[in-house]
Amino acid sequence: xxxxxxxxxxxxxxxxxxxxxxxxxxxxxxxxxxxxxxxxxxxxxxxxxxxxxxxxxxxxxxxxxxxxxxxxxxxxxxxxxxxxxxxxxxxxxxxxxxxxxxxxxxxxxxxxxxxxxxxxxxxxxxxxxxxxxxxxxxxxxxxxxxxxxxxxxxxxxxxxxxxxxxxxxxxxxxxxxxxxxxxxxxxxxxxxxxxxxxxxxxxxxxxxxxxxxxxxxxxxxxxxxxxxxxxxxxxxxxxxxxxxxxxxxxxxxxxxxxxxxxxxxxxxxxxxxxxxxxxxxxxxxxxxxxxxxxxxxxxxxxxxxxxxxxxxxxxxxxxxxxxxxxxxxxxxxxxxxxxxxxxxxxxxxxxxxxxxxxxxxxxxxxxxxxxxxxxxxxxxxxxxxxxxxxxxxxxxxxxx
Ligand code: PMT
Numbered sequence: 001x002x003x004x005x006x007x008x009x010x011x012x013x014x015x016x017x018x019x020x021x022x023x024x025x026x027x028x029x030x031x032x033x034x035x036x037x038x039x040x041x042x043x044x045x046x047x048x049x050x051x052x053x054x055x056x057x058x059x060x061x062x063x064x065x066x067x068x069x070x071x072x073x074x075x076x077x078x079x080x081x082x083x084x085x086x087x088x089x090x091x092x093x094x095x096x097x098x099x100x101x102x103x104x105x106x107x108x109x110x111x112x113x114x115x116x117x118x119x120x121x122x123x124x125x126x127x128x129x130x131x132x133x134x135x136x137x138x139x140x141x142x143x144x145x146x147x148x149x150x151x152x153x154x155x156x157x158x159x160x161x162x163x164x165x166x167x168x169x170x171x172x173x174x175x176x177x178x179x180x181x182x183x184x185x186x187x188x189x190x191x192x193x194x195x196x197x198x199x200x201x202x203x204x205x206x207x208x209x210x211x212x213x214x215x216x217x218x219x220x221x222x223x224x225x226x227x228x229x230x231x232x233x234x235x236x237x238x239x240x241x242x243x244x245x246x247x248x249x250x251x252x253x254x255x256x257x258x259x260x261x262x263x264x265x266x267x268x269x270x271x272x273x274x275x276x277x278x279x280x281x282x283x284x285x286x287x288x289x290x291x292x293x294x295x296x297x298x299x300x301x302x303x304x305x306x307x308x309x310x311x312x313x314x315x316x317x318x319x320x321x322x323x324x325x326x327x328x329x330x331x332x333x334x335x336x337x338x339x340x341x342x343x344x345x346x347x348x349x350x351x352x353x354x355x356x357x358x359x360x361x362x363x364x365x366x367x368x369x370x371x372x373x374x375x376x377x378x379x380x381x382x383x384x385x386x387x388x389x390x391x392x393x394x395x396x397x398x399x400x
Contacts, residue, residue, distance in 0.1 A: 001179040002172075003031030008077060008113070010086035010106045011051070012093040013041025015156040016122035016165035020046060023087060023168045024054040030172070035060065035077065037106045039093065063105055074105060078112030083175060086110070087148070088122030088165045091133050097145075098136035116178065116225065120148040120171055125161025141383045142363045144221060144242070148174055184396050186227030189268040192220050193261060193275035193308065195235030197254040201300065202286035209276045210360035213237030215325075216274035218388035220246050223272075226392060231268070233260045235275055254278050254305035261308045262315070270321040270399055272391070273309045274349075276360075281305055313344030321398050323391070326350045327359060336370055346398055347371040349391055357381050369394055 007027055011020045020036075027034050034055040038048065048059040064071045078084075086093065086106070093106065097119070102108045110117065119140060127133060128150060137147055148171055153164040194216020198206040217239045220232040224243035232241060232248045235257065241248050251257045254277045265271055280302035290298065309324045316322050324345040326336035329352070336350040350368040353359045358366040358381065366381040369391065379390055 001030075001176045002027060005032045005082040005179065006080050007032050007034050007175075008081045008084040008109060009034055009036050009055070010084060010089070010093075010110065011036060011038040011042040011046065012086065012088055012090045012106065013039060013045055014088040014090050014122040014165070015045060016088035017042055017045035019165060019168050020087060021050055021054055023085070023171060024051065026168055026172045028055065030176075033057075035080070037061070037077070037109050039104050039106050041090075041092075060105055063108075072105060074108040075112045077109050078114060081113060081115045083115050083118065083178070084110065084113045085118045085120070085171070085175065087118075087120035087171055089119045091121075091123045091127045091130075091136075094119065094121060094133065094136045094140065098139040117145045118148055118171070118174060118178075119145055120165050121150050121163070122165035123150075123163050124155055124157050125159055125163045128161075128163040138363065138383065141385060144385055146174070146178065181226055184226045184400060185223060185392075188228045188270065188399060189231070190223045190228045190395075191231050191233070191261065191264055191268040191271040192216055192223070193233045193235075193257060193271075193273050193277070194220065195237040195239075196276050197235045197257055197278045197305075198252050199254065199278045199281035199305070200252075200285045201282050202288065202290045204289050207278055207281065207302075208236075209278065211235070211237075211276035212361045213239050214361070214363065214384050215365060215388070216272075217241065218384040219272050219274055219391060222385070222388040222392045223395075226396065231264055233257055233264075233275070235277075254281065254308070258306045258308045258311065262311055265312050265315055265320075268320070270323070270395055271312050272395065273312070273322070273324045275308075276327065277308055278305055307343070309339075309343045309345070316344060321346045321395060323395060324348050327353065329353050333368070333370070333376070336368070340370055340372060345372070347394060355381070367391070 036051045036059045038061050052059045060072045096107050148166050151164050152162045195213035196209045196211040198208045220230050224230045224245040230246045283301045283303045326339050328335050332352045336348050340348040351358045355366045357364040365387045368378045370376050
């Protein structure tokens with residue numbers, strides 16, 4: 001899977017830098033092209049001569065060569081790569097990555113990189129456990145970076161704990177798994193709904209909900225990373241899509257979302273309905289701003305919106321998959337099972353507002369996946385990007 005892949009290997013100032021030599025050797029053996037970018041501190045731990053000999057490429061460290069003034073373009077490098085691996089990644093580099101502190105060639109390359117980025121931390125156990133490091137890693141995860149967790153063992157300080165950079169063969173395996181996964185949904189078309197809907201009351205007011213779109217956008221990114229052609233029907237959210245395989249259609253109301261979904265569904269292999277669609281809308285939408293009444297009270301008459309999920313469940317052909325969500329506050333599993341049946345889903349993703357860190361707005365979610373065979377699987381609280389991976393893996397099992 002790594003043959004002819006262009007890999008940027010970022011090396012930073014850690015004792016684990018010696019392992020980078022093994023990583024390069026394995027990558028080259030597997031047919032990858034490796035470009036090393038090393039920080040000034042990294043060079044204190046391993047020589048550029050070793051790295052350039054193994055990678056068969058001059059090592060880049062500075063913005064331009066002191067010898068002949070040649071400019072090293074971090075932008076070109078970022079575009080050239082199929083993946084960037086930063087191994088070892090120190091706490092300092094992770095902090096700079098998380099906060100965009102572009103004061104060396106490695107960080108500018110990282111910020112210009114459009115390819116997936118893998119980060120293998122290496123540091124002392126207390127540095128790794130420190131809330132600052134953990135928060136920075138969470139931030140990197142939320143940007144879609146892949147963190148290769150360090151293992152436990154004896155550290156440079158001779159203390160024993162978590163912070164040892166993962167072994168080169170495990171890191172290489174992660175890259176290979178990623179490239180295999182990248183093709184799992186190739187030639188598949190996936191439709192995703194995300195975010196809230198706004199149901200207009202008058203030109204300045206609406207009925208809405210707290211959905212940020214994070215869960216649905218994470219699903220779109222993961223499906224696209226696995227090779228699917230994704231259409232994302234997004235309610236009003238302030239998120240952006242990053243992957244070129246995602247076509248985004250912005251809508252505002254449940255009716256607009258419904259129209260797009262039923263039009264596009266026949267052309268797709270699967271739909272994941274993650275949007276928090278308003279079940280009701282005001283029957284009347286005032287042309288002008290509603291003025292405050294002298295009595296102080298007004299009544300809104302609400303009528304039901306169309307159920308997009310139920311409509312797609314009805315339209316579903318044998319070779320199509322429909323996955324829905326259930327957002328519950330009580331009797332969660334029973335309600336989710338009822339929705340799974342009624343809306344003819346192949347599986348349903350249950351999230352419950354009583355679970356801390358789950359549901360609306362958070363970067364994390366805690367879900368239970370229930371399929372139509374009755375299999376119930378609970379997952380722990382994870383970043384929405386990783387939750388999306390669990391959901392898309394379930395979809396992939398059913399689709400391919
Ligand atoms: O956007 P975030 O801030 O990241 O939050 C994520 C989320 C909490 C919105 C998401 O994880 C989630 O739970 N989405 C579904 C919310 C919801 O509307 O659940 P529900 O149980 O009311 O609806 C059941 C299913 O029917 C859902 O798949 C929903 O998309 C769908 N539905 C509901 C009503 C309707 N008129 N049309 C629909 O398609």
